[in-house]
Amino acid sequence: MASSPLPLTHEKFNLEIIEYIQDLGSCWRCAMRFTREREPEAYQRKIVDLKQEPEEKLLKTSPCVICLGLIQDQFINECITDEIAQHVIESDYDSPTFACMVSLPIAIMLREQAVWFLTTEKFPKLLSPNFTVDHVTSLKDVWKFVFSKMLEFKLKKKLAHSSSSFQIQVSVLYPDEISECGALVDMCPEKFKHRYKQTKIYQEGIFTRNAAHCVLAGMSSTNFQKFYSLKVPNVNAYYGAVQCFHTSRHIAGRYQKFSRKLCQTPWLIEGEKHMDTSIQELICQHLEPFFKTQSVKFSSSGREDVDVRTLGLGRPFAIELLDPHRTLFTQDEITQVQSSINSSTDAIQVRDLQLVSKEQLSRVKKKKQKIYRALCVTLDGSTLTAEDLIRINGITELVLMQKTPLRVLHRRPLAVRPRTVHEMKVTLLDDHPGHFILRLKTQAGTYVKEFVHGDFNRTVPNLCILLGRPVDIVALDVDAVELDWPPALFN
Amino acid sequence: MNIPIEKSIPLSVTYPSVVERYFTQRYIRREGDNDTRILYHSNKICLVTLAKSHAIFKNGAVIKKVNFKVGEKLDRTNNKVSGKKKHGGQRVDEHSILCLVECEDDSVYTIRSGVKGKLVEVNEHLIENPNLLMTKSETDGYIAVVLQKLGVECDMSNSVSKEEYDKVVDE
Numbered sequence: 001m002a003s004s005p006l007p008l009t010h011e012k013f014n015l016e017i018i019e020y021i022q023d024l025g026s027c028w029r030c031a032m033r034f035t036r037e038r039e040p041e042a043y044q045r046k047i048v049d050l051k052q053e054p055e056e057k058l059l060k061t062s063p064c065v066i067c068l069g070l071i072q073d074q075f076i077n078e079c080i081t082d083e084i085a086q087h088v089i090e091s092d093y094d095s096p097t098f099a100c101m102v103s104l105p106i107a108i109m110l111r112e113q114a115v116w117f118l119t120t121e122k123f124p125k126l127l128s129p130n131f132t133v134d135h136v137t138s139l140k141d142v143w144k145f146v147f148s149k150m151l152e153f154k155l156k157k158k159l160a161h162s163s164s165s166f167q168i169q170v171s172v173l174y175p176d177e178i179s180e181c182g183a184l185v186d187m188c189p190e191k192f193k194h195r196y197k198q199t200k201i202y203q204e205g206i207f208t209r210n211a212a213h214c215v216l217a218g219m220s221s222t223n224f225q226k227f228y229s230l231k232v233p234n235v236n237a238y239y240g241a242v243q244c245f246h247t248s249r250h251i252a253g254r255y256q257k258f259s260r261k262l263c264q265t266p267w268l269i270e271g272e273k274h275m276d277t278s279i280q281e282l283i284c285q286h287l288e289p290f291f292k293t294q295s296v297k298f299s300s301s302g303r304e305d306v307d308v309r310t311l312g313l314g315r316p317f318a319i320e321l322l323d324p325h326r327t328l329f330t331q332d333e334i335t336q337v338q339s340s341i342n343s344s345t346d347a348i349q350v351r352d353l354q355l356v357s358k359e360q361l362s363r364v365k366k367k368k369q370k371i372y373r374a375l376c377v378t379l380d381g382s383t384l385t386a387e388d389l390i391r392i393n394g395i396t397e398l399v400l401m402q403k404t405p406l407r408v409l410h411r412r413p414l415a416v417r418p419r420t421v422h423e424m425k426v427t428l429l430d431d432h433p434g435h436f437i438l439r440l441k442t443q444a445g446t447y448v449k450e451f452v453h454g455d456f457n458r459t460v461p462n463l464c465i466l467l468g469r470p471v472d473i474v475a476l477d478v479d480a481v482e483l484d485w486p487p488a489l490f491n
Numbered sequence: 492m493n494i495p496i497e498k499s500i501p502l503s504v505t506y507p508s509v510v511e512r513y514f515t516q517r518y519i520r521r522e523g524d525n526d527t528r529i530l531y532h533s534n535k536i537c538l539v540t541l542a543k544s545h546a547i548f549k550n551g552a553v554i555k556k557v558n559f560k561v562g563e564k565l566d567r568t569n570n571k572v573s574g575k576k577k578h579g580g581q582r583v584d585e586h587s588i589l590c591l592v593e594c595e596d597d598s599v600y601t602i603r604s605g606v607k608g609k610l611v612e613v614n615e616h617l618i619e620n621p622n623l624l625m626t627k628s629e630t631d632g633y634i635a636v637v638l639q640k641l642g643v644e645c646d647m648s649n650s651v652s653k654e655e656y657d658k659v660v661d662e
Contacts, residue, residue: 258493260500311493375496377506403612407513410534410638414572414611429497437496453509456538457616457631472509475500 013125020122024115025232027064027072029146033137034119040145046073062232066111067139068174069236070104071146080239081147085154087242088168092292093325095166095246097158100148102140105174105237106181106207109216112136114230117221165247165327171240176233181207183228188215249291249321250361251334252486253353254314255279260307260475262347265298267306275306282348284319286341290333292325301364301481302444310478312371314351316485318364331355331489352489363485367444369422371480376452376463378434379470384426388467392426392438395466403458405450419446438463439479449473510629517650518542519605520659524549528629529605529650535639537606539589541628544660545600552594554624557617561588567613567635577638580609585649589613589635592624605649608639 014035021031029043037043061074069075088098116133120126148159157166174180184207185192191214195206202208216224257279266281267274280298287296300317304310331354338353378384384392398421404412422441429435440448447459452473454462464470510516514530519542521527526542541547547554559567565581567589572580583589583604590613592600613635617623623632639645651659 309496309499373496375500379508381504406532406536406538406636407534409536409611409636410532410641411575413574414577432497432502435497435502454631455509456614456633472506474502474506475496477496477499 013123017119017123017126021115021119024118024230025062025065026115027067027069029071029142030064030066030115030139033139033142034115036131036135036137038137038141043071043142043145044149063236065230065232066108066115067237068105068108068111068233070139070172071142075236076146081150081154083239084168084170084242085151088155088244091244091325093166093244093246094328095157095164096328097160097164097166098151098155099161099164099167100144100151100159101167101169102143103169103171104139105172105177106184106209106212107174107177108139108237109209109212110180110183110228111230112139113216113219113224114228117224118230121221167245167247169243169245171243172237173240174233174237175235177207178205181212184212184215186227187219187224191215246323246325246327248358249324249327250318250356250358251287251321251353252316252318252356252360252364253338253350254316254486255283255310256312256314256349256351257304257308257310257347258349259347260309263306264300264303279348282345283317283341283350286337286344287319287321290326290329290337291321293321293323295322296320297322299361299364301366301368301483302370304478305449305476308476308478310481312478312480313488314349315478315481316364316483318356318361318486335489352486354486354489356486360485363483366483366485368481368483369444370442370446370478370482372438372440372442372448373477373479374438374440374448374452374473375429375475376436376438376471376473378436378467379472381434382469383433384428384436384467389426389428392424392466395421395424397422398424398461400446400451400462401460402447402450403455405447405455406458408447417445419443421446421451435474448476514538516653517647518544518653518656519650520544520656521603525600525602527602527605527634529647530633531645531647535608535641535645536611537608537637537639539602539604539606539634539637540632541602541624541634542656543628544656545628547592547594547600548625548628550596550598552596552598554592554621555595556593557621557624558591558593559589559613559618561591567610568615568618570610570613572609572611577609577611580611580638583608583610583637590617592621602634604635604637606637606639607646608637611636611638 017034018028018031021034022028032042063069063075064072113133116136144159152159191211192206195202263275263278264280266278284296284298297320298317301315304315334353334355338350341350400419400421402417402419404414420443422443425439427437429437438452442448450459450462452463452471454464510530514532517529517531519527519529524544524546526544528540528542530538530540561567567581570581572578584607585603585605587604589602589604592602614633616631617634626632
């Protein structure tokens with residue numbers, strides 16, 4: 001054997017251990033795990049040549065007392081890798097690598113513990129502070145040693161243990177799981193007392209790996225054996241569902257909005273859609289099929305009202321693609337998706353669409369200044385004088401005390417928030433008496449409509465106060481969201 | 492698609508007002524022309540104001556004080572709300588008194604909520620400038636903001652619509 005850290009005449013001692021554990025009813029691979037053998041090659045051999053064994057003998061063999069047949073030559077079904085691979089291939093993920101996770105029955109933990117106690121009683125020399133049951137080469141690792149080569153070949157993907165974003169989860173089930181785990185309840189009734197009632201939390205069953213670990217940790221051999229004795233299993237373990245998952249990818253861009261009848265996100269009233277579509281839907285309906293994802297999360301640097309346009313370079317946004325099946329693509333392909341979004345609608349246009357890293361995402365939520373253009377009108381029909389214009393255009397860094405606007409008061413706490421209008425510029429609209437255009441540069445979070453009409457004098461000062469007459473807002477555009485993220489692309 | 496803002500919407504001489512854009516106007520006629528108006532926002536926020544038919548406008552009264560201390564221990568200006576759900580807001584119903592309008596001629600008008608919910612704020616500008624009630628009764632001179640219970644259809648059966656009200660009042 002390649003490397004054995006045991007401090008004795010290793011080979012011979014190891015063989016004794018293996019022989020003993022096999023006599024307990026274990027398969028040779030599980031027995032070898034107790035020698036801390038960690039070389040994959042050591043487990044990849046096949047000792048029993050299945051073709052030469054007479055069929056009855058095969059049938060008579062019982063499943064291994066530890067792995068329940070999982071890595072036991074007589075029970076390894078050559079088709080299993082085919083079945084797993086087929087499921088993965090059908091799921092159609094393009095990741096070149098994969099990580100594989102095997103979830104094992106808790107009964108195997110109990111069985112391994114039992115064998116550990118029996119073996120260390122037989123070979124007290126095994127016991128040392130630096131060798132506990134946790135140092136036994138794990139069944140999960142050995143499962144991968146045995147199956148990964150075949151899986152890699154069939155999936156045409158490389159096994160990358162923890163570095164792959166693509167995970168295949170294989171669950172192993174065992175028909176006698178619940179009855180064998182009953183011993184855990186006998187060992188530590190308090191641990192499970194509440195779990196029977198909390199059916200929601202423990203809908204997958206009350207026996208979790210953590211709980212089993214808690215119960216078994218620090219338990220003495222005598223105590224353990226009072227409640228549990230190792231028995232040859234009646235049935236072998238089998239494979240349950242195979243689940244695939246790819247970690248999220250994130251893309252970002254900017255959108256312009258030209259419609260005054262379009263929400264940013266679906267507007268739901270009691271679960272029913274209030275408007276036909278939304279910016280989120282217009283964008284995501286093109287992303288979902290491209291990235292082959294079932295769901296996405298849309299976020300942006302603030303949001304405009306349904307009747308407000310967003311012009312200029314547009315508003316930065318980011319989209320989390322959950323469980324994307326497609327992860328290999330070029331910027332050119334993303335730009336093509338952008339083009340198909342843009343040609344599908346007149347209501348919005350998207351630019352700078354690109355892949356971004358998760359770390360960059362917080363930037364989309366950074367507070368930033370906005371530049372607005374508001375079309376306003378005096379309610380008495382009067383036209384602003386040259387003096388009015390000079391006075392208003394000279395105002396800078398004006399601090400408003402803004403009470404939560406009435407129109408959002410139902411979903412935001414009542415507060416008075418100081419907000420700064422950095423600059424203001426008024427130009428008259430010729431041919432339309434009383435009409436004027438107000439350009440504003442404001443701090444993030446300023447409600448501009450309320451600054452203009454005053455919201456029942458709840459925003460002070462407001463434009464009515466500044467002009468000494470009632471004014472109202474007729475239309476509003478966002479001209480710029482001052483955030484230099486995501487990077488501009490030239491396409 | 493970059494249409495200038497002034498071309499992006501039809502321009503006219505008059506536009507719907509803030510009140511007309513955001514609120515449904517309902518009127519409650521009471522004995523002694525103690526009439527009030529309630530502005531219902533679709534988000535369940537309501538504003539209580541005087542109605543133009545209120546006695547105060549007819550009698551040529553001069554307002555001395557808007558008194559929010561409506562009971563021995565109940566002062567509407569002590570109202571404090573916290574959080575999205577406006578925890579701690581005083582509960583009011585149709586008949587709850589929001590304030591007492593005291594006039595120079597010693598007449599006192601009792602202004603009632605007319606709507607059930609949590610008091611969110613009273614208009615504190617009225618304390619320094621009670622005359623707002625006269626000059627801007629329909630806008631800046633509002634009396635209070637009440638939040639109705641969310642998720643429950645509001646009961647407006649105690650009030651009449653603006654159309655009905657205008658018909659009766661203008662006669």
